[in-house]
Amino acid sequence: MLDRRTFLYGTGLTAGAVMLGACSSGEGEQSGQSKASKPAASSGKGSERKPLSPPKKLTEAPMLADQVKAGKLPELARRIPSSPYVVPHKWLEPAKYGGNLNILVPETNDLQILEYMYGHSLLRFLNDALDIGPGLVESFESNEDASEWTLHFRKGLHWSDGQPWTTADIMFWWEDMVLNTDHTEVPPDEAKSGKGTVMKMTAPDEYTLVLTYDAPAPLTPMRLAGYVNRGNGSTWMEPKHYLKQYHPRYNKSVSKNWASADGEFEKKRNQVQTPGCPVMTGWVLKSYKEGRQAVWERNPYYWVVDREGRQLPNVDQITFRANKDVEVGKLQIQQGKVDYVHGPFTGLTLGDVSGFKQTEKRSGMQLFFWDSGTGTGSMFFFNYDYEDPKMRALVRKPKFRQALSYAFKREDARKQIYFNTGELSTGTMSPKAKEYQSGAEGQKVYKQWRDSYVKYDPDKAKALLDELGLKDTNGDGKREMPDGSPLAIRLDFPADTGTEHQQKNNMLKRDWEAVGLTVKLNPVAPEGYGDQWANGKLASQCAWEVSSGPDHLAQVAWMVPVEPSRWAPLEGQMYNLRGTPAEKEQLDVDPFKRTPPRMAPEKGGPIDRLWKLYDQAKLEPDEIRRRQIAFQMVKIHIEEGPFFMGTIANTPAVMLAHKDLRNVPRKENLSQGGFVNPWQHPTPAVYDPETYFWQNPDKHIT
Incomplete structure (x- = not known):
């Protein structure tokens, strides 16, 4: 029996593509539903670029007001800062309090849960990362060369248990975890200067933090806004009043293995699995059932309000329901057992669109799309540092990689995997990156990279392979190495890779075998x-994708090998260890036998030049000059790449929301149509799910 995906690809592709196009505007209307009744967000687009003034009047949820009357909570003005953060999104409409929101996730302990909450972040991305706004930090400034940053936090912040939040909570993280060699926490990139040395952190008072570097650190705000602190990314703070009882500096009776993964300290600080762990997010964990569900209830001390002065969140409770089986999850959605689905977290693809549209009336779930922001779609890249010397020498030749790109018929992938959406791409950083939004020059550079080797030209591919001496020398119809030895391209991928990548891999095999x-x-x-x-x-590796942003330098690993997981792992590891004793150790040992394996780049080669440009960019305070350096790096990728090979860029990301759920932005509400895929731009947290609300909250209690 054909599954839905196979059916769509085999016999209903055209109908599926038409259906996808019909709902890609973000309207998400049911058949026969009047426009007046649809729950789309208001017509406002983007977010205010400047912080909004505090509202003159504050209001709170009825359940909290009742607790104030009963003497169980302080009044609202004493629970939130004198200058709370005012959510600046233009699409928001006046809201209502109440109800429960059911969200589908793969795991109850998955850190994806925290991608719905931006509350721990010092700064926040706005307008799909084109802007950086305040967060816990109300204002900040730097000296002239960006080597010292001063952060001013809001006065009157509280943890969810009512205890005051101060800079002591950051210093606890820094001094008692990061700088404590007994703990596994390490200095994050934002804590290092452009030279790679660790900053000095001081807290002059409870609301001020000073970060002092030995060289310019102009990327600091961008990196402080990235990821979700205490979730995906460095934590940057921990509740000192709560955790110090589990730390040997403050409690001498704590065991020696206090910092182990299964130790009490780590268990107690896990806000995803430990009810009672204080947080700064809009909701706090209430109950936890391993592998089944996690219930989060509103935080009475959440420090964020809307324009009307309503303390957020609007929804009383979120129930995260776990299901690892993608097919079972789809069935739950179609049966109306879920209220909100962030597709990329749950394995949904464009092949599922038809099924969700057909069950929309029964489920109450409306389908819409945000732009993924991917620069590649499903991608492919060789290991530039592969252990076999003969194959390593071959994959380092640009003409070999270019030949394979010309041999790939991407249009088939666009039709069969991505339903004629997105744009053919050689493979780039995200098209949403700030450098590409800088005007005509930025767009020109992006298109040059995108189109550099994207054309399907098997004859040119064959000519390049011939030029490299890769010919059929034994008459078996397959090309051999120049010395006549066998040549085989191995497509390595994790065995649990999803259908999207496997389909693309099959296309690569077909197209590359077609050129011998x-x-x-x-x-x-x-x-x-x-x-x-x-x-x-x-x-x-052929089961990843690239969507790094919000610019080329904030998350540079795809542009420049600086760590061991991307296209040049041993050289990335060498960069990662620069400035440490290990950099000069084991130089007389085979690079593959070093601990860890690492090698220096070829002098004057592309990686050597990329390193030098990146080092220069990290020290450059002027944004325009940094952009020009980034474009020089792109030029190396164009002329000597592709180092990673893309398929289709900026494909749509599948989203679903119940028709009664409001303030969920549609594509037309977002500055760049959405920017979903990169972890560094935490979605949907950047759109503040705390502002979502039920039009009829009494109907959504469970």
């Missing part, structure tokens, strides 16, 4: 995949 190459699909056990890659034992 031998191609082998090689599923690898997910356990240990990363270690094998970092050690140079895997030949390629």
Whole structure:
């Protein structure tokens, strides 16, 4: 029996594509539903770029007002800052309090849950990362060369248990965890200068933090806004009043293994699994059932309000319902057991669109799309540092990689996997990146990279392969190495890779074999995949995608090998260890036998030049000059790449929301149509789910 995806691809592709196009505007209307009744957000687009003034009048949820009357809570003005953060989104409409929101997630302990909450972040991305706004930090400034940053926090912040939040909570994280060699926490990138040395942090008072670097650190605000602190990314704070009882500096009776993963300290600080752990987010964990559900209730001390002065969140409770089985999850959505679904978290693809549209009336779930922001779609890249010297020498030749790009018929992937959405791409950083939004020059550079080797030209591919001496020398119809030895391209991918990547891999095999190459699909056990890659034992990776932003330098690993998980792992590891004793150690040992395996780039080669440009950019306070440096890096990718090979850029991300749920923005409400895929731009947290509300909250209690 054909599954829905196979059916759509085999016989209903055209109908599916038409249906996708019909609902891609973000309207999400049911058939026969009047426009007056649809729950789309208001017509406002984007967010205010300047902070909004505090509202003159404050209001709170009825359940909290009742607790104030009963003497169980302080009045609202004593629970939130004198200058609370005012959500600046233009699409928001006046809201109502109440109700429960059911959200589908793969795991109850998954850190994806915190991608719905931006409350711990010092700064926040706005307008799909084109702007940076305040967060816990109300204002900030730097000296002239950006080597010292002063952060001014809001006065009157509280943890969810009512205890005051102060800079002591950041200093606890810094001094008692990051700088404490007994703990595994390490200094994050934003805590290092452009030279890679760790900053000095001081707290002159409870509301001021000073970050002092030994060199310019102009990317600091961008990095402080990225990810979700205490979730995906460095924590930057911990509730000192709560955790110090589990820390040996403050409690001498604490055991020696206090910092181990299963120690009391780590368990107690886990706000995703431990009810009672104080948080700064809009909701706080109320109950937890492993593998089944996690219930989060409103935080009475949440420090964020809307324009009308309503303390957020609007929804009383969120119930995260876990289901690892994608097909079962789809069924739950179609049966109306879920209220809100962030598709990328749950394995939904464009192949599922038709099924959700057909059950929309029964489920009450309306389908819409945000732009993914991907620069590649499903991608492919060789291991530039592969352990086999003959193959390593070949994959380092630009003409070989360019030939494979010309041989790939991307239009088939666009039709069969992405339903004629997105744009053909050689593979770039995210098209949403700030550099590409800087005017005509930015768009020109993006298109040059996107189109550099995107054309389907098998004859040109064959000519390049011939030029490299990769010819059929034994008459078996397959190309051999120049010395006549066998040549086989191995497509390595984790065995649990999703259908999207597997379909693309099959297309690569078909197209590359059509130009005379031998191609082998090689599923690898997910356990240990990363270690094998970092050690140079895997030949390629073909189950990832690139969507890094909000600019080329904030998350640079795809542009420049600076760590061991991307296209040049051993050279990335060498960069990662620069400035440490390990950089000068084991130089007389085979790079693949060093601990960890690492190698220096070829002098004057592309990686060596990319390193130098990145080092220069990290020290450049002027944004325009940094942009020009980024474009020089792109030029290397164009002329000597592709180092990673894309398929289709900026494909739609599937989203679903109940028709009664309001303030969920549609594509037309967002400055760049959405920017979903990069972890660094935490979605949907950037759109403040705390502002979502039920038009009829009494109908959504469970």
